Amino acid sequence: MKRVSLTPAVFHLPERVNKISETYGKQPIVPRGPALKPILDRLRKKVSDQLDVSDTHETVVFTAAGSGAIAAAVGSCIDERGILIIANDVYGHRQADFCEQLGIRTIRYTLNPGVKPDISEIEALLREHQPGTVGMVHGCTSVGLLNPVKEIGELTQKLNIRLMVDAIASVFVEEIELNNWHIDTLICSTNKGLHSNPDLCFCVVEKGLLEEISNRQGRIPYLDIGKTWLAQKSGGHPYTINIRALLEFEAALDDFIERGGLSARIGMYQDRLKILRDGYQRLGLKAFLKEGMAQQNIGTALFLPEGVNYDDLATALAQWDDGSEECFEIYSAQGELSGVVFRIFNMGEYSLKTYERFISALESCLKQLQA
Numbered sequence: 001m002k003r004v005s006l007t008p009a010v011f012h013l014p015e016r017v018n019k020i021s022e023t024y025g026k027q028p029i030v031p032r033g034p035a036l037k038p039i040l041d042r043l044r045k046k047v048s049d050q051l052d053v054s055d056t057h058e059t060v061v062f063t064a065a066g067s068g069a070i071a072a073a074v075g076s077c078i079d080e081r082g083i084l085i086i087a088n089d090v091y092g093h094r095q096a097d098f099c100e101q102l103g104i105r106t107i108r109y110t111l112n113p114g115v116k117p118d119i120s121e122i123e124a125l126l127r128e129h130q131p132g133t134v135g136m137v138h139g140c141t142s143v144g145l146l147n148p149v150k151e152i153g154e155l156t157q158k159l160n161i162r163l164m165v166d167a168i169a170s171v172f173v174e175e176i177e178l179n180n181w182h183i184d185t186l187i188c189s190t191n192k193g194l195h196s197n198p199d200l201c202f203c204v205v206e207k208g209l210l211e212e213i214s215n216r217q218g219r220i221p222y223l224d225i226g227k228t229w230l231a232q233k234s235g236g237h238p239y240t241i242n243i244r245a246l247l248e249f250e251a252a253l254d255d256f257i258e259r260g261g262l263s264a265r266i267g268m269y270q271d272r273l274k275i276l277r278d279g280y281q282r283l284g285l286k287a288f289l290k291e292g293m294a295q296q297n298i299g300t301a302l303f304l305p306e307g308v309n310y311d312d313l314a315t316a317l318a319q320w321d322d323g324s325e326e327c328f329e330i331y332s333a334q335g336e337l338s339g340v341v342f343r344i345f346n347m348g349e350y351s352l353k354t355y356e357r358f359i360s361a362l363e364s365c366l367k368q369l370q371a
């Protein structure tokens with residue numbers, strides 16, 4: 001039985017990525033010296049090319065899952081004036097929690113989950129508190145919605161404030177215009193939209209800011225972007241870096257590029273969403289939406305129907321057996337929304353047929369539970 005992951009965390013990956021561990025196992029590469037440099041150079045160039053930032057930003061890679069890049073960014077890219085963080089989902093709060101734990105001056109602009117941030121309120125807070133940076137999340141995975149990064153970027157540009165964006169759930173699967181949206185630090189992981197394993201993360205940082213931070217010490221020794229950038233631009237890394245993961249990162253990027261890059265990736269997700277969102281509508285499931293906020297490409301947050309308990313639904317789908325050899329793992333909501341909302345993600349390497357079968361399975365399981 002194949003367990004189809006409808007979660008945003010771990011799912012089936014392209015064959016090209018899976019193959020790396022086999023070939024790498026036959027000939028591991030020492031993560032030092034001449035073998036490392038070409039790999040890092042190729043990777044950093046491919047990321048810059050795909051994000052269209054070759055002239056303006058640089059990529060710095062760390063061995064960690066996505067949250068490691070949040071830590072690296074807040075530990076390295078915020079000056080003594082501190083940060084205002086838009087916290088309208090779980091990950092905005094995570095960014096703010098990390099800052100507070102590091103003793104950074106943090107102004108937390110808290111909204112109910114998924115509520116669109118108000119530009120004039122933010123402008124008033126920025127004028128009052130004078131932080132040097134605004135932090136926010138682009139793809140808010142806990143509510144399935146996209147924050148208006150472009151609008152916030154216009155404001156930070158006008159006030160000459162740095163902008164830091166958690167794009168872990170949106171990089172390589174949503175449109176992101178780093179330069180037009182005035183993003184100084186983009187927080188990314190290789191898992192999620194790029195379809196590699198969750199063991200590397202990276203930050204894409206504006207060159208002027210990189211120069212500035214490489215002249216001062218970051219707050220977290222192991223995750224210091226300035227120090228790591230100085231090592232990586234000359235082909236090294238300050239500590240051991242996971243080379244197998246770097247090669248998987250490259251295989252995922254090559255796969256992404258050969259299959260047509262961002263527009264093709266978005267198209268693939270839109271085809272899945274057409275099947276899924278039409279299906280939800282037919283089954284009478286209501287999506288979690290907020291005024292002025294667009295839905296993410298990676299998945300959909302849905303209200304639990306009357307009388308249906310999340311655990312029962314998840315168990316029924318995990319035990320699903322219609323002879324097609326596929327069962328389904330779905331995802332609960334996080335924090336205050338659990339018990340109200342559940343989430344279905346459409347990430348990874350699955351065929352459209354799989355999503356059609358899922359909608360039938362969902363229909364049967366809901367009928368059974370509501371009977």
Ligand SMILES: *Cc1c(COP(=O)(O)O)cnc(C)c1O
Nearest residue numbers: 065066067091139141166168169
């Ligand atoms: C998944 C996710 C994270 C956390 O990434 P991990 O790899 O689980 O550490 C952070 N921010 C957003 C927006 C995410 O979707």
